[in-house]
Amino acid sequence: MIRIALALLVAMGLAACAPDISARRADGTCPLIRVAEMPLEARANMLFVRGWIDDAPVDLLVDTGAERTLLTEATVERLQLPRDFERATRTYGIGTPTAAWDAKLPTGLVLGGTRFPVDRVTVGNFDIAQVAGGPADGLLGADILLAFDLDLDLPMHRITFYRARRECPEAAPPWDGPYIAIDGIGVRRDRLLVPFELDGVAGLGVLDTGAQLSSISHRMAERIGVGPEQLAGDRMVTAHGAAPEHVPVHLHRFREFRVGPALLPTPLLPVVPMSSGMGDALVGADFLQGRRVWLSFSTQRVLVTPLERGPWIAVTRTGR
Numbered sequence: 001m002i003r004i005a006l007a008l009l010v011a012m013g014l015a016a017c018a019p020d021i022s023a024r025r026a027d028g029t030c031p032l033i034r035v036a037e038m039p040l041e042a043r044a045n046m047l048f049v050r051g052w053i054d055d056a057p058v059d060l061l062v063d064t065g066a067e068r069t070l071l072t073e074a075t076v077e078r079l080q081l082p083r084d085f086e087r088a089t090r091t092y093g094i095g096t097p098t099a100a101w102d103a104k105l106p107t108g109l110v111l112g113g114t115r116f117p118v119d120r121v122t123v124g125n126f127d128i129a130q131v132a133g134g135p136a137d138g139l140l141g142a143d144i145l146l147a148f149d150l151d152l153d154l155p156m157h158r159i160t161f162y163r164a165r166r167e168c169p170e171a172a173p174p175w176d177g178p179y180i181a182i183d184g185i186g187v188r189r190d191r192l193l194v195p196f197e198l199d200g201v202a203g204l205g206v207l208d209t210g211a212q213l214s215s216i217s218h219r220m221a222e223r224i225g226v227g228p229e230q231l232a233g234d235r236m237v238t239a240h241g242a243a244p245e246h247v248p249v250h251l252h253r254f255r256e257f258r259v260g261p262a263l264l265p266t267p268l269l270p271v272v273p274m275s276s277g278m279g280d281a282l283v284g285a286d287f288l289q290g291r292r293v294w295l296s297f298s299t300q301r302v303l304v305t306p307l308e309r310g311p312w313i314a315v316t317r318t319g320r
Helices: 073-079 128-132 218-224
Strands: 034-039 041-043 046-053 056-062 070-072 083-091 098-104 109-111 114-116 120-124 138-140 149-153 158-162 186-188 191-198 201-207 215-217 236-240 246-253 256-259 262-265 268-272 281-283 292-296 301-304
Touching (some): 034 046, 120 138, 191 281, 201 218, 218 268
Parallel strands (some): 070 120
Antiparallel strands (some): 041 046, 046 056, 046 109, 070 138, 098 120, 109 114, 191 256, 215 281, 246 268, 292 301
16 A cells, blocks of 8 residues: 555644634724734645744644644653643544543743643644654644634745634735635634535535645545445555554545636545544645635635646636
């Protein structure tokens, strides 16, 4: 088998990290209030930032598919963080669910020079570095990420957190030039859901920056008419998710995968086991590669810059 890293999916409870809301001004405009900005490192389609806990550096995978921020057992031991023996969290994803006592963060988490009031994090009993291809201490999850409006500038390798502009759903992103609005964005718990079409069949997928590759569920494949018999002749790879073991999955060739106005022709997509809370697919970091992206959970908006070249080619419909 060929080993391939697919996704780190963690389905967990929500943590409180809600910023103040930027109110609409008397003239009808909404100010952009920057909370934090930091470098964004891309490694094999996966996005990483450096944070600080008790003045010690931690490298975190930016993962909108993880409901809660997480540190690995090895990182908790290295930082000698106290455990919360009254609160354990079970993690779900690709592989067997695992459970562990949460870890306390007495001094919070520092990102981009700003201290975020996170008092505890989930602990994962798996090695993120195996998936990331290098050092990784944990996941920066949706409990923090989606409490803000996010500007992911992949070409310039920057991520910026802004206070959520809930009262200004029509506000433009903080950049000049064209952008594409992905219509029909939904939310489920702490996840952004993106509508897509695969071989003409509609579905909803989790926008998952922690997934190296976009992939689809067995349920979605069966709706298209791709069942166990069709998958049996496909090449197999191994996926590593929020569990210690690797899981064998099939790669299947489809006709086309559409997300909004972006098209991926003749995609070879992993067909993976997903729990019902994960939607029909993962729209992964391969879709975001080379783009500037605006993510707003509060206004249910996803805006992306178009691409002139690359696997995902956008049509000309733009917001400007």
